Amino acid sequence: MLSAVTGIESPDQATRVRAYRRAMQAAKTAFPPFEALPCANVQPELRAACDKLGKMACSGCKLVSYCSKDCQKEHWKLHKQDCRNPLKNEDWLPSWVREGRVPIFVGDESPKEFLRRRSTGEFDKGLTLWGNVPAMDVINLGANENDATKNCNLNVAFVASGDMRHVVKTINSLPSDYSGNLTVLLNDITVPIACRNLALLSILGTVPDEALAADVALHFCVNDVIAAGKAHGAHPEDIYGCLYFYLTEQLRMFANRIRRFSISFKLHSAEACGLANTIKSGRLTEIGLPPTMQFDRIEVSNILDSQYVGMEAVLVTWGPLLSDNRSATIVGYFLNWHISEKDGRPKTCSEEVIDDCIKRILNRDEKAKKLRARQSWGNPMADMATVLQAQVMGITVQALDAVYDNSKPFSTYLTKEGLSSILKKTKLRLKDNHTVVSRRLRVPLQSPPDALPEFPDDESWYNYTNVTRYTWAEHFVEFSRE
Structure with a gap:
């Protein structure tokens, strides 16, 4: 391997490129990427692990799988502390509920005051490396240029990209036999993010072993996730195992496609509007971005x-x-x-609106239903006020927004921002019928403005309102030429 990197620090660019390619060809790993769920019999103190596949799920938790009963017995001493954790019990309740008292982290405040306070994070400022909305296919070929046109050339700009989730999703959503030329402009003003995107593209595009490339990229950046996990032997309860296989699958597909398809990446780290002006000035002509450049999709994030x-x-x-x-x-x-629009979120609305949202959630949330139906709380002091407190503690602030129709406040906000004059000035129009992304998360593409996010079952509701970090107040917009 040392000989492979000889010349990588050479002042000559051609020598550096050759050295880099040799290093990529020589890249190997002592532990190959997982193709399927491994046996969970790992003994850290002995630095030992079973190298067989995990085919028998633990019946107690379904979080791990073993190749045989022998491995399961051998691993039980370590696993039982997780498998028999009291938190797994359906009737588990925090001590403050069992003891019939107000939790010490709440203080003298009502449930509604607690929700409002909880909506402002103490550590939510500063550099953000990860995006806050799901990956989107910003081309959506079938609803626009049409899948039949598999050889059309496309130019796509991600002008404030953040991480690469939209790029991966977009390219992976193209037809497998796409034969057009795709130009991707990838820009972010934050240098560490732009550098990370460059590193990921380099890894995924140059490491010869696509499986290894995807595994390296996955560790570099850590109801489809569950499906992908199940296909590789993981169980739905093992959400992180499913996530590993889902991301690995997506990154392998992406690595394969950027090698097969005709794709040109243009990476920049500049202020978004400044980059547009630089393109129009002609100063980027030499790198394939002439002043006549036009894009079929321009994704501007938030x-x-x-x-x-x-x-x-x-x-x-x-x-x-x-x-x-x-x-x-x-x-x-x-x-x-x-932030600047009255009634934009339930927490700033009237008490009646908040009460209505809470009732909607309590009527559909299985956890809340069980709390409300419980007859014995283990302590006669735990009255119904404590029950209500326990229910509200189980509501995430985001869940309130998921059941709240904010379409009218959002329309008012756009009017106050001068939408009409901006559209007249730019000769653009706000699309009434979306063709790329939905107006809100978890609503169908062609939904009306007042559509609420859809959750088909309790599992979906829990995963999206408790596991994710979406605010559910996000509003997506699309603009096109008049």
């Missing part, structure tokens, strides 16, 4: 928010770079719009 770049600045600078065809779209979303 820099539409007035706290960031703002809607007018984004549309004025990037609007001229939008292709002149019926499918060309500027896609973005508003994340913080509710």
Whole structure:
């Protein structure tokens, strides 16, 4: 391996490139990436692990699987502390509920006051490496240019990309026999994020073993996730195991496609509007971004928010770079719009609205139903006030937004932001019928503005409102030429 990296620090670029390629060819790992769920019999103190596949799930927790009963017995001493953890019991309750007292972390406040306080995080400021909305296919070929046109050339700009989730999702959603030329402009103003994207693309595009490349990239960045996990032997209860196989599957597909497809990546780390002006000035012509460049999709993330770049600045600078065809779209979303808009979120609404949202959640949340139906709390002091407190403690602030129709406040917000004059100035229009992404998370693409997120079952409700970090107040918008 040492000989493979000889010349990697050479001042000559060609020598460095050859050295880098040799290093990638020589890249190997002592522990190959998992193709299926391994046996859980791992003995850390002995530095030993079974190398067989896990085919028999632990009946007690379904979190781990073993190759045989012998391995399960051997591992039981370590596993039983997890398998028999009291937190797994359906009738588990925190001590403050069992003892019929107010929890010490609440203080003298009502359930509604608790929800409002909990909505502001103490450690939620600073550099954000991870995105806060799901990965999106920003081309959505079938609803726009049409799947039949598999050889169409496309230019896509991610002007405030954050991580690469949208890029991976978009390329993986193209037809497997896509034969057009795809140009991807990937930009983020934050240098560490831009560097990480460059590193990930380098790994996924150059390590010869695609499985190894995906595994390295996965560790670099850590109801489809569950399905992918099950296909590799993981059980739905093992959410992290499912997530590993899902991401590995997606990254392997991405690594394969960026080698097979004709894709050109243009990576930058610049302020979004400044980059648009630089393209229009002609200073990036030499790297394939001439002033005549036009994009079929321009994904602007949430820099539409007035706290960031703002809607007018984004549309004025990037609007001229939008292709002149019926499918060309500027896609973005508003994340913080509710800060300045009355009734933007339930927590700022009247007591009646908050009560209504809480009732909706308590009527559908299985955890809340069990608390309400429970006859014996283990302590006669645990009255119904404590029951209500326990129920509200189980409600995430995000869940309130998931059952709240914020379409009217959002429309009012856009009007106050001067949407009409901005559209007139830029000769763009706000699309009434979305063709790329839905207006809100978990609503169908063609839904009306007042549609609420859909959760088909209790498992879906729990996963999306308790496990994710979406605010459910996000509003996606699409702009096209008049």
